[in-house]
Amino acid sequence: MTDLPGGVPPLDGSLHVDLTTRTRYAGDAGRISSGPPAAVLRPGSAADVARMVRYCRRHGVPVGARGLGNTTGGQSLVPGGVVIDASALAGIRTFGPGGATVGAGTTWLELARAAARHGLAIPAATGYLGLTVGGTLSVGGIPPAVATGAQVDHVHELEVVTGDGELRRCSPSDDRDLFEAVLAGLGQFGIITEATVGLVPAPAVVRGWSLPHADPAAFFGGLRALARGGEATEVFGDWWRPGEAGEVHHLNAFAFDPADGAPDPPPGAEVREAGYLEHVTRIDDAVAELRELIGWDALPKPWLTVWLPDSRVEEVVGATLAELTPADVGVGGFVLLYTHRRAALTRPSLRLPAPDGSDLVHLFTVMTAGPPDAGPGYGAAMLRRNRRMLDRALAAGGARYPIGTVTSRPADWHAHYGERWPHLVALRQRYDPAGILTPGHGVFLG
Numbered sequence: 451m452t453d454l455p456g457g458v459p460p461l462d463g464s465l466h467v468d469l470t471t472r473t474r475y476a477g478d479a480g481r482i483s484s485g486p487p488a489a490v491l492r493p494g495s496a497a498d499v500a501r502m503v504r505y506c507r508r509h510g511v512p513v514g515a516r517g518l519g520n521t522t523g524g525q526s527l528v529p530g531g532v533v534i535d536a537s538a539l540a541g542i543r544t545f546g547p548g549g550a551t552v553g554a555g556t557t558w559l560e561l562a563r564a565a566a567r568h569g570l571a572i573p574a575a576t577g578y579l580g581l582t583v584g585g586t587l588s589v590g591g592i593p594p595a596v597a598t599g600a601q602v603d604h605v606h607e608l609e610v611v612t613g614d615g616e617l618r619r620c621s622p623s624d625d626r627d628l629f630e631a632v633l634a635g636l637g638q639f640g641i642i643t644e645a646t647v648g649l650v651p652a653p654a655v656v657r658g659w660s661l662p663h664a665d666p667a668a669f670f671g672g673l674r675a676l677a678r679g680g681e682a683t684e685v686f687g688d689w690w691r692p693g694e695a696g697e698v699h700h701l702n703a704f705a706f707d708p709a710d711g712a713p714d715p716p717p718g719a720e721v722r723e724a725g726y727l728e729h730v731t732r733i734d735d736a737v738a739e740l741r742e743l744i745g746w747d748a749l750p751k752p753w754l755t756v757w758l759p760d761s762r763v764e765e766v767v768g769a770t771l772a773e774l775t776p777a778d779v780g781v782g783g784f785v786l787l788y789t790h791r792r793a794a795l796t797r798p799s800l801r802l803p804a805p806d807g808s809d810l811v812h813l814f815t816v817m818t819a820g821p822p823d824a825g826p827g828y829g830a831a832m833l834r835r836n837r838r839m840l841d842r843a844l845a846a847g848g849a850r851y852p853i854g855t856v857t858s859r860p861a862d863w864h865a866h867y868g869e870r871w872p873h874l875v876a877l878r879q880r881y882d883p884a885g886i887l888t889p890g891h892g893v894f895l896g
Contacts, residue, residue, distance in 0.1 A: 453488050453530065454467070454488050454489055454509075454511065454532070455509045455511075457505065457508075457509075458505060459501040459502070459504075459505055460501075461491070461493070461494065461498050461501065461502070462493070462494030462495045462497065462498050463491065463492045463493040463494030463495070463498050463538060464491075464492050464494075465489055465490070465491050465492075465502075466489060466490045466491075466492065467488070467489045467490075471490050472486045472487055472488070472489070472490060473486055474490075475487055475490050475516065475519070475527075475533045475535070476527070476529075477519075477527070478519045478520070478521045478522065478523075478524060478525070478526050478527060479519055479520045479521065479522055479747070479751055480521065480522030480523055480524070480750065480751050480752060480753070480855050481748070481749065481750040481751060481820075482522070482523065482524070482750055482751075482752050482829040482832065482833070482855050483523060483524025483527060483829075483855075483890075484524075484527070485524065485527045485528075485529030485530070486529065486530075487527075487528045487529065487530065487531055487532060487533040488511070488530050488531060488532065489532050489533075490532070490533045490534075490535055491532055491533070491534045491535065492535045492538045493534060493535070493536075493538050493539060494538070496539065496609060496611065496617055496643035496644065497617065499515075499534055499539075499611045499617075499641055499643055500611045500615050500616065500617045501615070502532060502534065503611050503612075503613065503614075503615040503641065503886075503887075504614075504615030505615075506531070506532055506886050507613065507614060507615055507883075507884045507886055510884060510886065511530075511531050511532060511886065512528050512529075512530065512531030512532070512886050512887075512889045513528060513531050513532040513533075513534065513886050513887065513888075514526065514527075514528045514531070514532075514533060514534065514637055514641075514887060514888040514889065514890060515533075515534045515536045515554070515584060515588075515637060515641045515642070515888070516528075516533050516534065516535060516536060516537075517536050517537055517554070517555060517581065517582030517584055517585035518537060518557075518580070518581065518582055518585065520581055520585065521853060521890070522751050522752060522753045522853065522854055522855045523752075523853075523854055523855035523856060523890075524890050525636070525852070525853070525888075525890040525891050526890055527890045528888075528889060528890065531886075531889070534641060535555075536554045536555045536582060536584050536585070536641075536642075536643075537555040537582060538555055539553040539554045539555040539584070539643055539644070540552075540553050540555035540556045540557075540560070540582075541553045541555075541556060542556060542560070542561065542564055543644065545564065545565075545568070546649075547568075547570065547649065548648070548649070549606055549646055549647055549648045549649050550564075550565070550646070550647060550649060551607075551644060551645070551646040552583050552644065552645060552646075552647070553583075553643070553644055554582060554583055554584025554585075554641075554642045554643050554644060554645065555582050555583075555584065556582065556583050557579065557580055557581060557582055557583070558572060558575065558576065558579040558580075558581055558582075558583060558586065558601075559579035559580050559731065559734055561583070561647075562575060562579055562727065562730055562731065563727065563731075565649055565652065566652055566726070566727045569651060569652050570649040570650065570651060570652055571649065571650055571651070571652035571653065571726060571730075572601075572604075572647075572649065572650075572730075573598050573604045573648055573649070573650045574591065574592075574593040574595060574598040574599060574600055574601045574603065574604055575593050575595070575730045576591055576592065576593050576601065577593070577594055577733045577786075578733045578734060578737060579730065579731060579733075579734055580734050580737070583642075583645050583647065584641075584642040584643070584645065586601050587601060587602055587605060587608075587632075587633055587634075587642055587645055588632070588634070588635065588636060588637050588642060589634060589636065589851075589852065589853055590602055590634045590797075590800045590851065592788060592790075592813050592851070593684075593788075594684040594685070594686045594704075594788050595683050595684050596677050596682065596683065596684065596685050596789060596790055596791055597680075597683075597790075597791045597794050598794060599790075599794035599795050599796060600634075600795055600797070600800060601647070602633040602634050602797045602800060603794065603795065603796050603797060604647055604648040605629075605633060605645055605646070605647055605648075606621060606622075606646040606647065606648060607619060607620070607621040607624075607645070607646040608620050608621070608629060608632060608633075608642055608644070608645050608646075609642070609643045609644035609645070610628065610632055610639075610640035610641065610642055610643065611640055611641045611643055612628070612639065612640040612881040612882065613639070613640065613881055613882025613883065613884060613885075613886055613887045614881065614882070614883060614884075617643070618640070620632070627877060628640065628877070628881060630797065630798055630799060631799060631874065631877045631881075633797050633799060633800075634797050634799040634800040635799045636852060636888060636891045636893060637887055637888030637891070638874075638878060638882065638887055638888055638891070638893050638894065639877055639878060639881045639882060639887070640881060640882075640887070641887070641888075652726050652727075653706035653707040653726045654707055654725070654726065655706075655707055655708070655723060655724075655725065655726070656683075656704050656705070656706050656707075656723070656724050656725070656726055656729040657704070657705050657708050657721070657722070657723045658684075658702065658703060658704035658705070658721070658722045658723075658724075658729075659702070659703055659715035659716075659719040659720060659721045659722065660700055660701070660702045660703075660719060660720045660722075661700070661701050661715070661716055661718060661719040661720075662698045662699070662700050662701075662718075663698070663699040663700070663701060664697070664698065664699070665699075666699060666764060666768060667764075669687065669699035669701055670763070670764050672701050673685060673687060673701060673787075673789055674760075674789075674810065676701075676703050677789045677790075677791070677810055678809070678810070681705055681708070681709075682703040682704060682705050683704055683705055683706040684702070684703065684704040685701075685702070685703050685704075685789050686702050686786060686787060686788045686789065687699055687700060687701055687702065687786070687787040687789075688700045688702065688784060688785060688786050688787070689771060689785040690774070690779045690783065690784065690785050695776065696771045696774055696779075696785065703715075704729065706726070740782050743782075744781055744782050744819075745822060746782060746819070748822055749780070749782070749819045749820055749821070749822055750818075750819075750820040750821075750824050750828060750829065750832075751817065751818060751819055751820070751855075752818050752820065752829065752832035752833070752835075752836060752854075752855035753815065753816065753817050753818060753853070753854045753855055754815070754816050754836040754839050754840060754854040754855065754856060755813065755814070755815040755816075755850075755851040755853055755854050756813075756814050756815075756839070756840060756843035756844075756848050756849065756850055756851060757801070757802050757803050757811055757812070757813055757814075757843075757848050757849040757850075757851055758803060758811070758812045758813075758814050758843060758846065758848045759803035759804070759806040759808070759811065759812075759846065759847045759848060760806060760808035760809075760810040760811060760812065761806040761807070761808060761847075762806075762846035762847055762848070763787075763812045763814070765846060766814065766842055766843055766846050766848065767787060767814060769842060770814070770816065770839055770842070771785070774816070777820075777821075778816070778818060778835065779816070779818060779819075780818050780819040780820050780821065781819060782819040783816075783817050783818050783819040784815070784817040785815070785816050785817065786813075786814070786815045786817065787812055787813070787814050787815075788812065788813040788815075789810055789811075789812050789813075790810065790811050790812070790813065791809060791810065792805075792808070792809055792810060792811050793809065795811070798870060799867075799870070799874075801849045801850075801866055801867060801868075801870075802849055803847050803848050803849050804847055806847065813851060814843070816839065818832065820832070832855060833855065833856065833857050836854060836855055836856040837856055837857060840856050844865075849866065850862075850866060852866075852891060858891070858892045860892075860895065863892075863893045863894075875894070878894055
C-alpha cells in the first residue's frame with residue numbers, strides 16, 4: 451500500500467507503489483543512507499514528469515529524479531515521496547556534428563559509443579561514463595581533462611520540469627536564470643528531462659603514461675607543469691594502488707592525438723596507447739570487472755569529493771593521505787586528484803575555491819569501498835571521518851563537490867553558495883514555490 455493521496459493523474463508511463471519496487475529505490479550506490487519512497491514513477495514522457503510534479507505540488511509531496519542511483523550520500527532518495535526514474539527517459543533524439551539532443555536518462559556511455567560511430571566525441575568525458583546525462587548535469591560532471599571544463603560547460607539547451615509542474619525550455623539566450631540554476635543545481639530548481647549537448651571531433655589516438663613518485667614535491671611540480679604545458683589533455687594523480695598504502699604518488703598524463711615532436715614520456719614511465727573510445731570507456735570496463743570480482747555494487751561507498759585551491763593542495767592532500775588506513779580505502783577503493791584550468795569551469799552553480807592567484811584548481815576524491823559485512827556503526831564512523839576531511843578542505847579555502855557521503859548543516863549551503871545564495875533562494879521561491887524538489891541534498895531545509 452501507499453500513503454499517497456488520491457487523485458493521481460493519468461500517465462503515459464506507470465506508477466509503482468508495491469514494496470518490492472519501493473525498496474529497490476530506497477538506497478543508492480553509497481549503501482549508507484536509506485529511505486523508501488511512497489511511489490516510483492517510470493515516466494512514459496516528459497509530460498508525465500510535469501503531471502506528477504503538479505500532483506506532488508498540490509499535495510505537498512516531495513519528489514525527485516533518479517538516474518542510476520550513483521549518489522553516495524542519499525542525495526537521490528525521496529523518503530515518503532515520489533521518485534521519478536529518469537532512466538525511462540533515455541534515447542538519442544537528434545544527432546549531428548554540432549551536438550546531440552538526448553533524453554535525461556541516456557548514459558554518457560551510450561552517447562560516447564553513438565558519437566564514435568560518426569567520428570565524434572564528448573568534449574568532457576568523466577572517468578566513468580555509466581552515468582545519466584540528467585544526473586551529471588545536475589551536479590557538474592567533472593572529467594580528468596585539464597582544459598575542457600565540466601560537462602555542464604557544454605550544454606546548449608535544456609528541457610526542464612520546474613517545481614510548479616511547468617515543462618520549460620531554457621538556454622543561454624532563453625530563460626538564462628533557470629538554465630544557469632539547473633546546471634549543477636542539484637535538482638533544486640527543476641528536473642531535467644532532455645538536454646542538447648555539444649560534441650567535438652574524436653581523436654584517433656590517445657597516448658598516455660604513468661610515473662610513480664616517492665617525493666610529493668616532485669609529484670606536484672610535475673602535475674602543475676603538465677597541466678600548464680598544454681601538451682597533455684588529461685592530467686591526474688592517484689594513490690593506493692594494490693599493494694600500496696598511499697606512499698606512492700602516481701602522476702598520469704594522456705595526450706589526445708599527440709603532435710609530432712611532443713616530448714617523450716619520462717624515463718621509467720609506464721606508456722600506453724589506445725584508440726579514443728577504448729580510452730574513455732576503460733573505467734567502465736574496470737568497474738564491470740570489479741562487479742564480478744568483489745561484488746562492487748553491494749559494497750558501501752562513503753565517498754568524499756572536494757575542490758582544493760592550488761595554493762593549499764599539497765597541504766590538504768598530504769594531511770589526508772597521512773591519516774588514511776587500509777580500512778579507509780578498502781579493496782577496490784581509489785584516491786584521485788584531477789587538475790583543472792579554473793577559467794574553463796564557467797557555470798555559476800558549480801562552486802569552486804575562492805581565487806588564490808593561480809590558474810589551477812584541483813578535485814580531490816577519497817573513493818572508499820568498504821567491507822560487504824560492514825556493521826551498523828560503519829556508516830556513522832565514515833560520516834564523522836568525511837565531515838572531518840571536509841572541514842579540513844573548507845578551512846584551506848576549498849569547496850564541496852556535493853556527490854559524497856557527508857552530513858550537511860543549513861549553514862553549510864549558505865557558505866557553499868556565498869554571494870549567489872540570495873539569488874538562488876529567490877529562484878527556488880520562483881520555480882519551486884512549494885519546496886518539494888529533490889530533498890536529499892537538504893539545500894533549502896532548515
